[in-house]
Amino acid sequence: MQDRDGWIWYDGKFVPWRQATTHVLTHSLHYGLTVIEGIRAYAGPDGAARVFRLDAHLRRFFDSAKAYRMPLPYSLAELESAHLNLLIKNELTCAYLRPIAFYGPEKVGVSPRGAQVHVAIAAFPWQSTLSEGAAERGIRVKTSSFACYATNTGLSRAKVAANYTNSMLAIQEAHEDGYDDALRLDTAGFVAEGSGANLFLVSSGRLIEPEPTSALLGITRDSVRALAKDMGLDTQVRRLTRDDVYLADEAFFTGTAAEVVPIVELDRRQIGEGDAGPITRALRTAYLSAVSGRDERYAHWLKRAA
Secondary structure, eight states: OSSSSSEEEEEHHHGGGGGGGOOOOOHOOOOOOEEEOOOOEEETTTTTTOOOOOOOOHHHHHHHHTTTTOOSSOHHHHHHHHHHHHHHHHOOSSSSEEEEEOOOOOEEEEEOTTOOOOEEEEEEEOOOOOOOHHHOOOEEEEOOOSSOOOTTSOOOSOOBBBGGGHHHHHHHHHHHHHHHEEEEOOHHHHHHEEEESSSEEEEEEEEEEEHHHHHOHHHHHHHHHHHHHTTOOOOEEEOOHHHHHHHHEEEEETTTTTEEEEEEEEETOOTTSOOOOOOHHHHHHHHHHTTTOOSSGGGEEEEEOO
């Protein structure tokens, strides 16, 4: 990733891609406090890039920083403009955007006091981490042996890099055992989320999701709930066990990178008919229509880069 052409927005300036570097003594590199977001841009009907729910992502970016008492040196409006202008400067219509806020190398020691907060944004073409066709046919999932962090050991509502060390353990274990992804439980044994996505079940025509006490409140999750409501489906939220997933008619993950991905197997147990179910397919189609600007009902979710 480091050796490519293009531009990165770094502390208020456009910096050539290969020059957007930082020091090895960067505080966040040593102590793990980095605020991140993952945002997608899609080509609209006119060919111009449209960023999906940029305002919601940036609000979460600021909320994550606030939760960890990290003062961001830019306003939400400044960062919104930076994202849109970065797409234009890099001549991208379909892209993944990664804003990041971190403490610099101005000091060492656990306390970040005295270290400067830096903000950068990268934009690049997205390549799915799933195998070809997996998003349509569905994925195989394994329950991770690593529980999500307990709610009193961190801040699960904040999207910070340190939280993803748990996800890394889960996804590596799943891949080594021949699965596509992992399902993580909370410390009480109830279903929480995937390695980097939220979970939904379909049972008897009802959409169900686990209580998100240990999970990130995903923006794709929120979007799918809105799409489901417009389709006449309300979402029930309750505690779920692995049994509920095993016996569901359908299951799927949602996330910025994943979009809407059917789950056809958990722990070698087939989910439903073993393929993408009709409600999952309908929600995936509706989501892809919304993000691409083909469904004008959701035009308010899109910011045009022009």
